[in-house]
Amino acid sequence: MIGLLVVLSGCSGDVTAPIKSGDIGFFERILVLPVAWVMQFFSGLFNNSFAIGIIITTIIVRTIAWPIYAKSNDLSIKMAVAQPEMNRIQAKYATRKDPESQQKMQMELMAVYKKYGINFFGCLMPFLQMPIFLAMYQVVQRIWIEGGMYADKVQNMKFLGIDLAKSGNFGLILGQDGDIAGWILAIIVAGTMFFLNHLAQKKPSYAKNTAAHGPQSAQAEQSAKMMKYMQYFMVIMMFSISLGSNSLALYWVVGNLYSIGQNMINRVINERKYYAMKNKDLVG
Numbered sequence: 001m002i003g004l005l006v007v008l009s010g011c012s013g014d015v016t017a018p019i020k021s022g023d024i025g026f027f028e029r030i031l032v033l034p035v036a037w038v039m040q041f042f043s044g045l046f047n048n049s050f051a052i053g054i055i056i057t058t059i060i061v062r063t064i065a066w067p068i069y070a071k072s073n074d075l076s077i078k079m080a081v082a083q084p085e086m087n088r089i090q091a092k093y094a095t096r097k098d099p100e101s102q103q104k105m106q107m108e109l110m111a112v113y114k115k116y117g118i119n120f121f122g123c124l125m126p127f128l129q130m131p132i133f134l135a136m137y138q139v140v141q142r143i144w145i146e147g148g149m150y151a152d153k154v155q156n157m158k159f160l161g162i163d164l165a166k167s168g169n170f171g172l173i174l175g176q177d178g179d180i181a182g183w184i185l186a187i188i189v190a191g192t193m194f195f196l197n198h199l200a201q202k203k204p205s206y207a208k209n210t211a212a213h214g215p216q217s218a219q220a221e222q223s224a225k226m227m228k229y230m231q232y233f234m235v236i237m238m239f240s241i242s243l244g245s246n247s248l249a250l251y252w253v254v255g256n257l258y259s260i261g262q263n264m265i266n267r268v269i270n271e272r273k274y275y276a277m278k279n280k281d282l283v284g
Contacts (some may be wrong), residue, residue: 019036019145019148020147034135050144051159068128069262136251166182166246182243189239196259196263199263
């Protein structure tokens with residue numbers, strides 16, 4: 001999900017143009033301008049600090065998107081509760097490959113989905129967050145550009161000795177001018193992203209007991225391996241992009257830390273929900 005967001009961020013339009021109100025597109029009017037207004041508002045409260053604006057706005061945007069995140073988590077809990085029944089149905093028809101038996105299996109699985117209120121539309125819920133995050137990406141990159149409507153509200157670009165107008169870039173390796181602070185930020189981005197990926201892939205205790213039994217197929221093993229390589233690639237990609245913008249790196253650090261905390265909190269909530277649903281199912 002985050003990897004797709006990074007890729008789409010590069011396709012989200014011109015990030016070198018200042019933010020203006022005039023003749024703008026629908027996406028910019030309904031999302032970019034409101035996010036920019038929130039950022040400049042909080043920056044203005046703290047001596048026009050761009051960094052404070054980024055931090056507070058990131059927290060607000062991620063919190064607004066939390067219900068969408070929670071909704072997709074509800075689907076995974078329901079799937080975990082329903083998994084034993086689904087496993088039994090699949091085992092029942094494992095050796096019966098004729099069309100009639102396969103149709104019966106699908107009907108029985110559909111009955112299980114209905115019983116537990118499983119709606120696979122929930123799989124699409126995370127994508128609803130993407131326009132909000134893309135707007136945030138645009139604002140971080142453009143709000144401070146000279147000539148923009150809020151540029152004067154975020155003119156304090158220093159934060160803990162870091163100049164957010166600069167970038168780490170690869171010049172430092174070549175012995176040219178480079179911002180060491182930018183490299184440190186980029187390394188933190190990569191580190192937090194790596195930890196977040198590890199946390200996201202780690203199954204909660206209740207899910208370990210509900211996984212399908214039996215050895216993994218060669219295709220499943222290959223998919224798992226590809227997923228791991230993709231995660232490493234995304235960490236490297238985010239590190240490289242972060243070197244091009246200290247402000248973007250700060251945004252990603254804050255976003256990653258928020259997501260780590262969000263993941264940990266949701267694990268506790270999900271475990272309680274799982275056992276509540278499990279007990280209800282046993283009583284029923």
